[in-house]
Amino acid sequence: MKKNLFITTILCSLALAGLKAQETLPLGWHSTDIGSLDIPGSTTWDPEAELFTLESTGDQSPGFRPDNVHFAYTVQSGNFEIITLVSYIYGMGEMGYSFRPLEEAGIMIREDLSSFSKAYYMSVMAGDGGIRYYVRDHEDQDGMNHPGEGSKGMQVPCWLKLKRIGNSFDSYYSLDGVNWTYSPDANRILEMNQTCYVGIFCRGNANYVELFGWENPNNESIVSMTAEFEATRIDEIENIYTVQNPIMGSFVNIAVDESYVDISNVFGKLESDEIIYDAESSDLKICRSSVPTDSDSIILSPKGIGSCTMTLEGDVSSFKLVNKFPVFVWEAPEAWNSLDVGSMKTAGFTLKEGGLYTLGGSADASTPEIQEGFHYMHKSLTGDAEITARISSTAFPTSGGLGGISFSADSIVSGGVMARLVYSGDGMARLESRSALGDPVLVQAEAAVSVPFWIRMTKSGTVFNASLSKDGETWTALGTGVSPDLGSNFNGGLVSGSNDNANLSILTFERLSLINSTPAINNPVPEQRMTVGQSSDIDISNVFGHPEDSPPDVLVENSASNVVSSVLDANLKLTLTGLSPGEAIITLITGADPNELATEFSVVVNETLDEEWTFLDIGSPLSEGHPSSLGDAAYSIATFGSGIAGSSDEFSYLYKEKTGAQQIVARIESIEDRGRASEAGIMFRESADPGSLYIQYSATAYEGIKLQYRWDNNSQPVTEITDPAISPPCWIKLRRNDYNYFSAAYSLDGETWIPHGEFSVPLELPPTSLVGLTATSGFNEGTSEFEDVDISIYTGMVDEKVSLPVRVNHFPNPFTEMTTLSIDVSEQTDVRITLFNMSGMMVAELMNDQVNPGR
Structure with a gap:
C-alpha cells in the first residue's frame, strides 16, 4: 500500500548563474555538495513551471573513492520509493547531449551527507552510457561497488525508480513511467539507518577530460554540467513482511x-x-x-x-x-490452574513467561506406579477438546521422569482415572490410561523421539487420541486411542513428574493451544441447512456429549408462524409441529440461562406432502431417506439407496397408486453426485417388494438417460441407454396405455420430445400400480430434486411400436420359440410383415424390406 508524500510535476530548466535562491525549494527539501567540487553546485526550483535544475562540476581525483556530487534531498524514514524523470543532461558538446560518458544524473539514498557515507544510487549516463548502479556497503569504504549496468542504450529522457523495503534496495528504469524494467542484478541488502537522505543528484567529470583526452571543444579545464528532472516524487510504502510459509498450510x-x-x-x-x-x-x-x-x-x-x-x-x-x-x-490462558497431585516432598511449580510454560514436578512418596505424584497445570473442560504443545526442553533426574499432556476426571486425585500423552526420561513418548481409581497405568503405545518435538492429544466423544510431530506440520498417530470414562466434566492440561521424591522433572512447553468445544458446539446439520416438513422429527442426539446430564431447552422461531409445538423425548428426538413454510431458527439451550447457548441452526420448512403421496424406502438402505415438498409441483428426495439393479432393489420411492392408462412427467432438476449409483427417475411398479416388476426411466450422474425394466419378479433387469450425453436438468416422460405397453421419451425444453428407441415395452403389471419418483445415491446420502411433476390419465392414441420378445408369454402372440416364418417370391419385391392384436391395432412390424427371388 502506498501513501503519496510528495507528488508534483517538477521540471528542471537550464541552471545558470544567478538562479533562484535555495529557500525557494519545496517544503522539506534542501541541497548540498557532497565531497569537494571545483565550483559549488546548485539546485533551483521554479514553482510556476514546477521545475528542478541541478548543476555540478566533477571529481577532484580519479575513481569513486569519495562521492563528489551535488545533491537535492529530503529526509525519509521507513519503506518508500523515489521516482523521477531525468529529462535533460547538458555539458560539453551540443546542447542537450554530452560527449563525456561519465556525466550522469539520477537518484540517491544515503545514510548521511559525508562523502564516504553508506549509499545506494542509480543514474543515467550522458551520451549512450546507459543506466548504472552504485553502492557503498560501509562507511570509509575505498571506492564504490559497481553492481551492474542496465541498458547501455538508454538515453535521456529516462525514468528512474529506486525502492527501499527494510534494508533491501531495488532499481527500475522506464521509457514511459508506466512499463518498468527491473534490474535484479542491482538488488542489494544494505544495513542502513531507518532514517536516511533521499533525493536527486548530478555529477560532472571535467578531470577525466584532462586525464583521458576526451573531447573538449571549448577548451574548458573545469566544466559544470546541468541536469533536468521532472515528476520527482517519494511514495511511502506500508511496512510489511515477506516470508516463506513457516506453517506449510497447517493451522x-x-x-x-x-x-x-x-x-x-x-x-x-x-x-x-x-x-x-x-x-x-x-x-x-x-x-x-x-x-x-x-x-x-x-x-x-x-x-x-x-x-x-x-x-x-x-x-x-x-x-x-x-x-x-x-x-x-x-481463549486466553489466564484461567489455567496448577497444583501438586499426591503427597509431594518437593513442591512443584508452573512458570509462565510470554508464550513459554515451564513445569516442575516431583513424585509421590508412596508407590509411584499406582499413586503417582505430579504437578498439573489444568483447566476444567467439557465436550470435545484438543491440546497441542511443543516440548522445547527437558531435565529429568531419573529415566522415570515424565511430562506432557494429561486429561483427568473432574476430581483430581493421585491414581485417578486419566488419559495422557507423556515423554519420559528414557526417550520414549507413551500413550497411557487408567480406567479406575487405583488401577495400574496401562501403556497403549510408545515411540522413541527426541526433544524438541510436538505433542497433541484430542478428545472426541469418549475416545482420546495422541499424535507426535517434529515440525508441528506433519503428524503421526501414536496408538489407536484410549477410552477411559472421565465423565462429562473433566480436566485437561500439562503435567510434570520425576519419579524422584527429592528432585524435580522440569519441562518447558511452548506454542501451547487448547481448543475446547462447548457441550453443544456441533451443529446437527454441519454442512447444509436441514430441510423439514411442517411436522418433522429432528435427531439432535449428536449435539451433546452426554445429553442425559443436561437435556436442552428448545426455542423455535418460525418466519411465518409463532405457534410451534416442540417435544423432546428421552432419545433427544425433537418433534416439531405447527411450522409454516419458510425458514425457522431452532435454538438449543443447555439450561435456563439464555447466555448458555448450546447451538443455533436454521431449517428450511417445506410444505407438507399431499396426502395422496406415499414415501417408502424400498429394500434396506443404510439409513432412512426423506422427501420434501418444495411447492409448485416440486419435490426433493434425500436417499441412502444403493441402487436399482440385480434381482433386488434398494432406493427411495415417492409414489401414488394409480389405475389404468397413466402418464408421469418430471423435470430432473439436479442429482447430488455420490458415485455411479446416483440417479433420479420416474417409475411404474407392481409392489413395494424389492424384487417387484417395474419399468423406470431415469437420469443418472454418469450414464446419461436410461430405460430399465424387470420382466419377471426377482429377475435381472434389462437396461437400455437412451443417450449417455444427457444430464440434468432435463425432462423425462413415461406412459402406460390400456394394453400394458410402456413408452418413454425425454426433452431438453419440456416441449420437443425425443422417444426412447423404436419399440414400446410390454409389461404385465396389475391394473393398479405404484407410479412416482425414484432416487438412489449409493451408500452415502444424496439428494435429488424434481420439478414440474405431473401424474395424469393417458388418453392419447397408442401408435408406438411394441417389442414382443418370444420369451414373453403374451396373448395373442402367435409365435413361439419353434415358429418359423418363410417367404417365397418369384421376383425381387418389397415385403412388409406386421403384427396386430385382437383389437385390430398394429403392435409390431416384423419386416419392411426388399427381398430377392427365392424362398
Missing part, C-alpha cells in the same frame, strides 16, 4: 493474549509494526507487541478468537511475495 494455534509464531525463515530484518489479520475478509489487525532480539518468533496480540488468516509480507526485493496461512486464535 497455527495462538492465544488471545499473546503467542509466539515462528517466522525464522523471514527474509531480511523485521521492520514492520503490524501484520495483517484477515478474518472473513475483515480488516482487523493483530498488532505485534514485541520482537524478541534473540528469537525467530514474533509475539502477537490478536483482537478476537476463532479462525482467521494471517498474512505476512516484507522485504525480499521489490517482488513482495504475500504469504497467508490459517490461524486459530483460542
Whole structure:
C-alpha cells in the first residue's frame, strides 16, 4: 500500500548563474555538495513551471573513492520509493547531449551527507552510457561497488525508480513511467539507518577530460554540467513482511493474549509494526507487541478468537511475495490452574513467561506406579477438546521422569482415572490410561523421539487420541486411542513428574493451544441447512456429549408462524409441529440461562406432502431417506439407496397408486453426485417388494438417460441407454396405455420430445400400480430434486411400436420359440410383415424390406 508524500510535476530548466535562491525549494527539501567540487553546485526550483535544475562540476581525483556530487534531498524514514524523470543532461558538446560518458544524473539514498557515507544510487549516463548502479556497503569504504549496468542504450529522457523495503534496495528504469524494467542484478541488502537522505543528484567529470583526452571543444579545464528532472516524487510504502510459509498450510494455534509464531525463515530484518489479520475478509489487525532480539518468533496480540488468516509480507526485493496461512486464535490462558497431585516432598511449580510454560514436578512418596505424584497445570473442560504443545526442553533426574499432556476426571486425585500423552526420561513418548481409581497405568503405545518435538492429544466423544510431530506440520498417530470414562466434566492440561521424591522433572512447553468445544458446539446439520416438513422429527442426539446430564431447552422461531409445538423425548428426538413454510431458527439451550447457548441452526420448512403421496424406502438402505415438498409441483428426495439393479432393489420411492392408462412427467432438476449409483427417475411398479416388476426411466450422474425394466419378479433387469450425453436438468416422460405397453421419451425444453428407441415395452403389471419418483445415491446420502411433476390419465392414441420378445408369454402372440416364418417370391419385391392384436391395432412390424427371388 502506498501513501503519496510528495507528488508534483517538477521540471528542471537550464541552471545558470544567478538562479533562484535555495529557500525557494519545496517544503522539506534542501541541497548540498557532497565531497569537494571545483565550483559549488546548485539546485533551483521554479514553482510556476514546477521545475528542478541541478548543476555540478566533477571529481577532484580519479575513481569513486569519495562521492563528489551535488545533491537535492529530503529526509525519509521507513519503506518508500523515489521516482523521477531525468529529462535533460547538458555539458560539453551540443546542447542537450554530452560527449563525456561519465556525466550522469539520477537518484540517491544515503545514510548521511559525508562523502564516504553508506549509499545506494542509480543514474543515467550522458551520451549512450546507459543506466548504472552504485553502492557503498560501509562507511570509509575505498571506492564504490559497481553492481551492474542496465541498458547501455538508454538515453535521456529516462525514468528512474529506486525502492527501499527494510534494508533491501531495488532499481527500475522506464521509457514511459508506466512499463518498468527491473534490474535484479542491482538488488542489494544494505544495513542502513531507518532514517536516511533521499533525493536527486548530478555529477560532472571535467578531470577525466584532462586525464583521458576526451573531447573538449571549448577548451574548458573545469566544466559544470546541468541536469533536468521532472515528476520527482517519494511514495511511502506500508511496512510489511515477506516470508516463506513457516506453517506449510497447517493451522497455527495462538492465544488471545499473546503467542509466539515462528517466522525464522523471514527474509531480511523485521521492520514492520503490524501484520495483517484477515478474518472473513475483515480488516482487523493483530498488532505485534514485541520482537524478541534473540528469537525467530514474533509475539502477537490478536483482537478476537476463532479462525482467521494471517498474512505476512516484507522485504525480499521489490517482488513482495504475500504469504497467508490459517490461524486459530483460542481463549486466553489466564484461567489455567496448577497444583501438586499426591503427597509431594518437593513442591512443584508452573512458570509462565510470554508464550513459554515451564513445569516442575516431583513424585509421590508412596508407590509411584499406582499413586503417582505430579504437578498439573489444568483447566476444567467439557465436550470435545484438543491440546497441542511443543516440548522445547527437558531435565529429568531419573529415566522415570515424565511430562506432557494429561486429561483427568473432574476430581483430581493421585491414581485417578486419566488419559495422557507423556515423554519420559528414557526417550520414549507413551500413550497411557487408567480406567479406575487405583488401577495400574496401562501403556497403549510408545515411540522413541527426541526433544524438541510436538505433542497433541484430542478428545472426541469418549475416545482420546495422541499424535507426535517434529515440525508441528506433519503428524503421526501414536496408538489407536484410549477410552477411559472421565465423565462429562473433566480436566485437561500439562503435567510434570520425576519419579524422584527429592528432585524435580522440569519441562518447558511452548506454542501451547487448547481448543475446547462447548457441550453443544456441533451443529446437527454441519454442512447444509436441514430441510423439514411442517411436522418433522429432528435427531439432535449428536449435539451433546452426554445429553442425559443436561437435556436442552428448545426455542423455535418460525418466519411465518409463532405457534410451534416442540417435544423432546428421552432419545433427544425433537418433534416439531405447527411450522409454516419458510425458514425457522431452532435454538438449543443447555439450561435456563439464555447466555448458555448450546447451538443455533436454521431449517428450511417445506410444505407438507399431499396426502395422496406415499414415501417408502424400498429394500434396506443404510439409513432412512426423506422427501420434501418444495411447492409448485416440486419435490426433493434425500436417499441412502444403493441402487436399482440385480434381482433386488434398494432406493427411495415417492409414489401414488394409480389405475389404468397413466402418464408421469418430471423435470430432473439436479442429482447430488455420490458415485455411479446416483440417479433420479420416474417409475411404474407392481409392489413395494424389492424384487417387484417395474419399468423406470431415469437420469443418472454418469450414464446419461436410461430405460430399465424387470420382466419377471426377482429377475435381472434389462437396461437400455437412451443417450449417455444427457444430464440434468432435463425432462423425462413415461406412459402406460390400456394394453400394458410402456413408452418413454425425454426433452431438453419440456416441449420437443425425443422417444426412447423404436419399440414400446410390454409389461404385465396389475391394473393398479405404484407410479412416482425414484432416487438412489449409493451408500452415502444424496439428494435429488424434481420439478414440474405431473401424474395424469393417458388418453392419447397408442401408435408406438411394441417389442414382443418370444420369451414373453403374451396373448395373442402367435409365435413361439419353434415358429418359423418363410417367404417365397418369384421376383425381387418389397415385403412388409406386421403384427396386430385382437383389437385390430398394429403392435409390431416384423419386416419392411426388399427381398430377392427365392424362398
